[in-house]
Amino acid sequence: MSLEYDKKDCFIVDGKLALPYTYFAGRVGSKFITTIRDQKKIMGVKCNTCGKVFVPPRQTCERCLEDIRNNWVDVGNTGEVVNFTVVRYNDGHLPRKAPYVLALVKLDGADTPFAHVLDGLKPEEVEIGMKVEAVFANETTSTILDIDHFAPSRKKKVQVSDRAPAEKAPAAAKTKHQPELDERRKAMSKKVVITAALTGAATMKTQNPAVPYTPQEFAEEAYKCYKAGAAMVHMHAREDTGMATHEHARIKATHDAIKDRCPELIVNLSSAVGMGKTPEQRISQIVHIKPEMASLNTNTMNFSIVDRKTGKIFIDFVFENTFTMLQDFGKAMEENGVKPEIEVYDMGGLDNTLLVMKQGFFTDPMNFNFVWGVAGGQAFRPDAFLCLKNAIPAGANFTTCGVGTDQFQAITMSCLVGGHMRVGLEDNIRIPTGEMAKGSYEQVEWAVRIAECQGREPATPDEAREIMGLKKR
């Protein structure tokens, strides 16, 4: 029977099942994947009863029912193509753009062929029986894609490769140096990333009524900044009273309110939070919320509230950022996909960073923020700026912010020498005329004008992501 139903006024509801999961790979699976990741080595397990070597490995031989979980054997990284297809369609579950080759590869030391992507040759060049070897991913995802693909054998040492793009799969932006990426970055050099630091921990509504406290106020202010040309907002969450808070729920509510109002914007959280917070309080909220970016402070320093005219100290405070915190916070951020914005208050802080970066946990490109005018840090001087710029690693990005009147001087300098700009009520409550800023957005408008004078354009959030190496949303 045909369904001869009326089709008038029939309504279709859109739906989507997108359920992020974590799967435990099992003890056997965990060892298999971590060995690939850490040692660039493929292991299988052998059944001593039937002699079969399984890749991927299992706990039990399905034929002999022997427990084989500890019978690890090195099966080698080379093998032979025993079957393949060329995937000619694009789809959301595919790791590559079409056409790509999916092959069954029998590794030299294994008995079970193993499916993987075959690359490094044209689809029409693939032949059954050809010798291939594993090419390991430069960047780990701790999945089977830590073998990026198999390629025709070249009898070199271990081959490594950067991730090839998929049609819809998330692009991996955290890559080590590669020429084509540098070229793209060059083309982006006209773009300037403008950040609005909506509040710090200290600026209050009594100083400028536009300072946001509630999530809704943050969201509105962020939206105005985005409209004015900002690609990123930096924030310290506040309670309704204006007190800086380390409460996860409040920080998350504020972060989410901004993302809901303005999904495109990059939100950069503070790992300083406010005075008197413990290291645990400072980093746990970042790990919990996993913003795209967060500040990472590089040295222990005085961070005081002073009267600039009289030189009197009102609140004397030591902002603690030990080497251990620099290292632990940095690792926690990178492990959770949060790109650190490395806060440099003076040359010593930069040197601290250059020291710990030898441990290798920072992903490229590194992003620095030169901070001027903190009572306890250094005041803005153009030659000091150039010293910092010249001392950061090749390929790293830099932006800058300055407290009070240092703000617009510093960002003008940064824009002039190829860096980016941060404004906002966290650092300064006024505009260059000396009038009270109507909000951070008004300072963004000034920053856009500075960029225009120098023939540069504000970067969109996605362009900023590309420049700073953030994962695509």
Next chain:
Amino acid sequence: MGKRVAICAVAQIKNEGDLWYARFQNMLKECFESIMGQTGVTFDMEKGIRNVITCSDDVFDARTISDNGMTDVVGAHFRGEEKMAQESINGLGYAMACILSGHDDVILYMGHCKESQTESRRMNMNLAFDPFYCRPLGMDFINVNAMQARAYMKKSGVRDEHLAKVVLRSRANAKKNPFARENAAVSEKDVLNSPMLADPIRELHYYPVTDWAYGMLLCCEERVKEFTDNPVWISGYGSSIDSYFLGDRDLLSNFSLKNAAERAYKMAGVKDPKKEIGVFELCDHSAYQMPMWAEGLGIADEGAGGKWIDGGGMEKFNVNTSGGMLNGNPLLLGGAARAIECFHQLSAEAGERQVKGVKKALAHGTYGAAGQHQAVVIMEKGR
């Protein structure tokens, strides 16, 4: 065993490419009312339907426990209701077990699937693979079947021209089937020039996205007269599943199909399927599977699928008079569609497609990548 299980009635809606204007509950209700009308069965707790089996898929329905969306439509409230979340042909095996065990006399068996609901059924198929080793590589049934196709075509001398023949014949047979999906007419050249999906499988070599629903009433031998004068009997069922990982399997061995067929033949007392069975309905998700499954069932010689097609094997053995899965049935439901065609053939109600003098028919179902799971049902003419 001595006891037999009867299919008393079948009902189906027409296979369609996009039934966007019908909820699956509507689709099932059409079938349900037809079954009730044909058989006069009731939901009396003593004598009526006390157990309902349904077949559906959570991922295609995009809801957990997909059967909870239609328990009211199929009358399952206050009764047993069991879901077959696998190839629908296993629902027949399960109904058979319920009846032969003496647990139930009467089983209502219904199924639905709207492949059109999902943006990409390939993404659904990707979820059939494990999340560690296979999913990240983009494996789905089409690209994995393609690897089996490559190996099989080499082994059995099956060429692109043979696959074109399979597609043309499927479309021609479907034209005579009022419930078949209406597909555009294609020429041999169209098939040979159809774009590659995953080499060597072309777009026209793969069954199209389809929506469909069906119903059946099954009962024990003793009570069949209450519901029909013209039953069809299920006399054999066999099911088998091969290893999960592709590399653990011999993709050319037809391991699980041979196993399933052997069990079904034995149960039904079939000694020579070539002589005894008059109609074969095969679940050919892709054209290469037609000769490959024919080899597995023993109606084509091992490694000679190409010659079997050249020699008119598909006509000789009356394979896929319905048009087959290749013409379009949703995933999971191919086996039920095959059994329904066998029912019509054995009841001499197959119209233009009718094969004369059929006494036994074989319905086949397969699910998973590269025919991992296989099941076979043998059906016999009533008396």
